[in-house]
Amino acid sequence: MNARTAAVGVRRQLAEAGVPDAGFEAEILVREAAGLTRAQFFSNACLEPRNAEVLQGLTARRAAREPLAYLLGRREFYGIDFAVRPDVLIPRPETELLVDVALAELRKAPHSVVADIGTGSGCVAATIAAHAPDATVIATDRSARAIAIATRNFASIGVRVSAVRCDLAETLRHAAIVVANLPYIPGGEIAELEPEVRDWEPRSALDGGADGLELVRRLIDDCGTRLRPRLLALEVMAGQAGDVVSYATRTGAGTETHRDLAGVERVVTARWA
Ligand SMILES: C[S@@+](CC[C@H](N)C(=O)[O-])C[C@H]1O[C@@H](n2cnc3c(N)ncnc32)[C@H](O)[C@@H]1O
CATH class of the missing domain: 3.40.50.150 (Vaccinia Virus protein VP39)
Known part of the structure; x- marks a missing residue:
């Protein structure tokens, strides 16, 4: 799946959970899961299936309102x-x-x-x-x-x-x-x-x-x-x-x-x- 498309879905889940700044955080989580720079994120990089699995875990944790800094470490x-x-x-x-x-x-x-x-x-x-x-x-x-x-x-x-x-x-x-x-x-x-x-x-x-x-x-x-x-x-x-x-x-x-x-x-x- 395309990284930016994945970010749209993550943003929706985070927004539904009440996370402020859901769009910004969705981009960070996608980049973290796939190891992408900002430039790669914006140039239609794709997520491997294992990246998508990591992203799912990170999104669930953030939707439970675990702070981004603890997710990223x-x-x-x-x-x-x-x-x-x-x-x-x-x-x-x-x-x-x-x-x-x-x-x-x-x-x-x-x-x-x-x-x-x-x-x-x-x-x-x-x-x-x-x-x-x-x-x-x-x-x-x-x-x-x-x-x-x-x-x-x-x-x-x-x-x-x-x-x-x-x-x-x-x-x-x-x-x-x-x-x-x-x-x-x-x-x-x-x-x-x-x-x-x-x-x-x-x-x-x-x-x-x-x-x-x-x-x-x-x-x-x-x-x-x-x-x-x-x-x-x-x-x-x-x-x-x-x-x-x-x-x-x-x-x-x-x-x-x-x-x-x-x-x-x-x-x-x-x-x-
Ligand atoms: C508000 S945090 C600040 C941490 C860090 N200085 C910062 O600015 O991000 C307060 C810290 O004080 C520590 N602390 C609380 N009571 C303390 C005490 N009686 N003596 C020493 N440290 C204490 C806590 O464990 C915590 O790490």
């Missing part, structure tokens, strides 16, 4: 491909701002120690290490599976990052820059999320407690009282920046907020004198 972040599995959060484009904030700080002191707390796939730590080769980068996560996936990503991308399994930053003795995209969704709101997130991404990567900020407050406390980094940068969700700024200010920090491309106050930074 990868997601691009800051121009780098990361292996992802359902044990880790799928990297989001808005998190690239956290990397930008860290890299701007590193330009002032390139040899700094940077800690990425709650590293998941390792996307933040690896990207910082790739763009700031003089920095010493450490990544932590409480999940052993996340640490295993992050460690594989660091090796395949070719960056030197030490991965440590621990609670927040508890094993660290020093870090000049601390970055974190911690779970920040209020527990009671998780049931309302789209199925791709609610049913497939790890709850331990989403649930930030009653108001979403339990882990964020713990990390601010640890940084303010013990680690005292030069900069703490925290990703937050829309509407949380004000509360995080107030909390950090009460610990004696000076704060700033940074907006993402959608205009949302997405990263809060804190510095202690």
Whole structure:
């Protein structure tokens, strides 16, 4: 069967299952099943019977709202491909701002120690290490599976990052820059999320407690009282920046907020004198 004809059928099945952007995803699934480049897809390539079987499986999984990134086993972040599995959060484009904030700080002191707390796939730590080769980068996560996936990503991308399994930053003795995209969704709101997130991404990567900020407050406390980094940068969700700024200010920090491309106050930074 012609690849583009196959994509029309896949698009219909995905649309019926409520998948947003069904046409785009149908093309990706057909190309993945048959190993086609975009150019080959558009030049009337044909699917072998075994490709059609693989496509059927991928389509059924996507129609069950399994995220595309888990089906493909990868997601691009800051121009780098990361292996992802359902044990880790799928990297989001808005998190690239956290990397930008860290890299701007590193330009002032390139040899700094940077800690990425709650590293998941390792996307933040690896990207910082790739763009700031003089920095010493450490990544932590409480999940052993996340640490295993992050460690594989660091090796395949070719960056030197030490991965440590621990609670927040508890094993660290020093870090000049601390970055974190911690779970920040209020527990009671998780049931309302789209199925791709609610049913497939790890709850331990989403649930930030009653108001979403339990882990964020713990990390601010640890940084303010013990680690005292030069900069703490925290990703937050829309509407949380004000509360995080107030909390950090009460610990004696000076704060700033940074907006993402959608205009949302997405990263809060804190510095202690
Ligand atoms: C929102 S995900 C972010 C993953 C990755 N940094 C990213 O931006 O894609 C949060 C991560 O924090 C980890 N985590 C949750 N609680 C933690 C804790 N107490 N200490 C360390 N890591 C934790 C989760 O396992 C998950 O990998």
